[in-house]
Amino acid sequence: xxxxxxxxxxxxxxxxxxxxxxxxxxxxxxxxxxxxxxxxxxxxxxxxxxxxxxxxxxxxxxxxxxxxxxxxxxxxxxxxxxxxxxxxxxxxxxxxxxxxxxxxxxxxxxxxxxxxxxxxxxxxxxxxxxxxxxxxxxxxxxxxxxxxxxxxxxxxxxxxxxxxxxxxxxxxxxxxxxxxxxxxxxxxxxxxxxxxxxxxxxxxxxxxxxxxxxxxxxxxxxxxxxxxxxxxxxxxxxxxxxxxxxxxxxxxxxxxxxxxxxxxxxxxxxxxxxxxxxxxxxxxxxxxxxxxxxxxxxxxxxxxxxxxxxxxxxxxxxxxxxxxxxxxxxxxxxxxxxxxxxxxxxxxxxxxxxxxxxxxxxxxxxxxxxxxxxxxxxxxxxxxxxxxxxxxxxxxxxxxxxxxxxxxxxxxxxxxxxxxxxxxxxxxxxxxxxxxxxxxxxxxxxxxxxxxxxxxxxxxxxxxxxxxxxxxxxxxxxxxxx
Numbered sequence: 001x002x003x004x005x006x007x008x009x010x011x012x013x014x015x016x017x018x019x020x021x022x023x024x025x026x027x028x029x030x031x032x033x034x035x036x037x038x039x040x041x042x043x044x045x046x047x048x049x050x051x052x053x054x055x056x057x058x059x060x061x062x063x064x065x066x067x068x069x070x071x072x073x074x075x076x077x078x079x080x081x082x083x084x085x086x087x088x089x090x091x092x093x094x095x096x097x098x099x100x101x102x103x104x105x106x107x108x109x110x111x112x113x114x115x116x117x118x119x120x121x122x123x124x125x126x127x128x129x130x131x132x133x134x135x136x137x138x139x140x141x142x143x144x145x146x147x148x149x150x151x152x153x154x155x156x157x158x159x160x161x162x163x164x165x166x167x168x169x170x171x172x173x174x175x176x177x178x179x180x181x182x183x184x185x186x187x188x189x190x191x192x193x194x195x196x197x198x199x200x201x202x203x204x205x206x207x208x209x210x211x212x213x214x215x216x217x218x219x220x221x222x223x224x225x226x227x228x229x230x231x232x233x234x235x236x237x238x239x240x241x242x243x244x245x246x247x248x249x250x251x252x253x254x255x256x257x258x259x260x261x262x263x264x265x266x267x268x269x270x271x272x273x274x275x276x277x278x279x280x281x282x283x284x285x286x287x288x289x290x291x292x293x294x295x296x297x298x299x300x301x302x303x304x305x306x307x308x309x310x311x312x313x314x315x316x317x318x319x320x321x322x323x324x325x326x327x328x329x330x331x332x333x334x335x336x337x338x339x340x341x342x343x344x345x346x347x348x349x350x351x352x353x354x355x356x357x358x359x360x361x362x363x364x365x366x367x368x369x370x371x372x373x374x375x376x377x378x379x380x381x382x383x384x385x386x387x388x389x390x391x392x393x394x395x396x397x398x399x400x401x402x403x404x405x406x407x408x409x410x411x412x413x414x415x416x417x418x419x420x421x422x423x424x425x426x427x428x429x430x431x432x433x434x435x436x437x438x439x440x441x442x443x444x445x446x447x448x449x450x451x452x453x454x455x456x457x458x459x460x461x462x463x464x465x466x467x468x469x470x471x472x473x474x475x476x477x478x479x480x481x482x
Contacts (some may be wrong), residue, residue, distance in 0.1 A: 057094045066098075193470065300350055302453075308359055315366060375395075377474075425437040
C-alpha cells in the first residue's frame, strides 16, 4: 500500500460534527470495555463486567540485575491465569529500560544495541523480548502495547518522559518488538504505546504520531509486514493539573480519537484500530482521599458522569476498545497520589464504578455509533439490534432540551448516569409539526475559574427501532444534530 506523509499539527474538530463509525473490532466484537490492572481486585473486575484488562510488564523491574532471570514477585502468573479463567483477555504493555541496559543509565533510556540486528548478542531489547515470550505467564497474551506515553519529551512539564529518545528510536523499538514477538507467536498484534497527545500541541511542535507515521511510510520493509503495528493506543485522562494553554473536557475522548483517526486515514493507515487504554477524570474533590489543593477540582459526581460521556464519545469517534485507568488505587499515599481508582485503597467504591458498569452493560452490544454536537449540546447515538440509545447532555451552563422524533406507540425509557429510571419524557412539537420526545438535561457545573470541564449529567433515552432525527434546543432555537 502506498503511504503518504501527513503534516498537519492538529485536526480541527468543528463545532458541529457527525462521525459514523463501527464501535467494535470485527475480529473480537465483544471485547470493548476493560480496566487497567484488574488483577488487584479480580472479583470487582468480574462484577464490573469488563472483558479485558491491561497489565504492565516493566522490564526494569523484571530484570533489574541483568538478562537471563526474572523477578517472579513483580508479575505473578496467577494474576494472568485468574483473568483468563474468568473470561478476561489480558493485554500486555511493556515499559522501562533497566539501568544496566540503558543508554543514559536511567529507566527511560533507549536500550543499548537497539540498532544492532535482531539476532545480535548486543541487542538487549530483542534478547529481553525473547526471554519474556519464553515465560509461561505470557503464553495467553496475544496483544502487546509497546511502551507507554512515548510522546512525552524529557523537557516537557508535568509527567516525566518514559523514553528519552526520538520518534525514530521509538519506531525501532516497536519494529524490533513486532519482529521478535511475532517470531514466537505469529498471531500476535502490536500497538503503539499510549499517546497523551496534548503535549505536542502545548509545545507547538509536530506531533509524535505524525513523525512516527512518516518514518513508517519511509521504511520499504513495512508493506510486507503490516507496517509493524496494528493500532494506536491513547491515554485520555483529565488530570489534577492541566498543561498551560490546554483544556481537557468531556469532549476530549471524542476530539482526540477523531483527530488520530483522520491522521491515520490521511497518511494511508486507515486499517489501523484506535484503543483508549487510559480513560478517566481524576476526582480530586473526593472528600475521602482527594487532592483538595489541586488546581482542577472534579467531584465524584462529575467523574461518574464522565464515565458515560467519555465512553460514549469514544465509541462515537470510532474507538475499538476502551479501558478505565484504573480499577484500584494501589500504592496510594493520601494527599499526594491522584485518586484514579474506581476503588479506593480501603476497597470502597467511588460512584464511577457503578456508572462505568452501566456503560458496559448498555453500550457493549453497539453495532454502530455516531456523535454530534451543537454549541451547547452533545449527542451520541448507539445503534444496537432492535433498538437505539441516545446519550445526551449539556456541554455548558445553559440547559439544553433534546427533541427526539416520536412515533406512535413508542415506549421510551430514560435513565440517568446510574441507571435510575426517570419519568417518561413529555411529547412536544418539533420542526414542521413533528411530534418529539423532549429530554431535559441539567446544566454543567463550572470550575472555580468559570470553565466547564465535565458536561452536565447525561440522560440516556432508549427507543426501539432505527435511529431517528434529533434536535438540540435552547429556548425556541433548535438545531438538528443528525
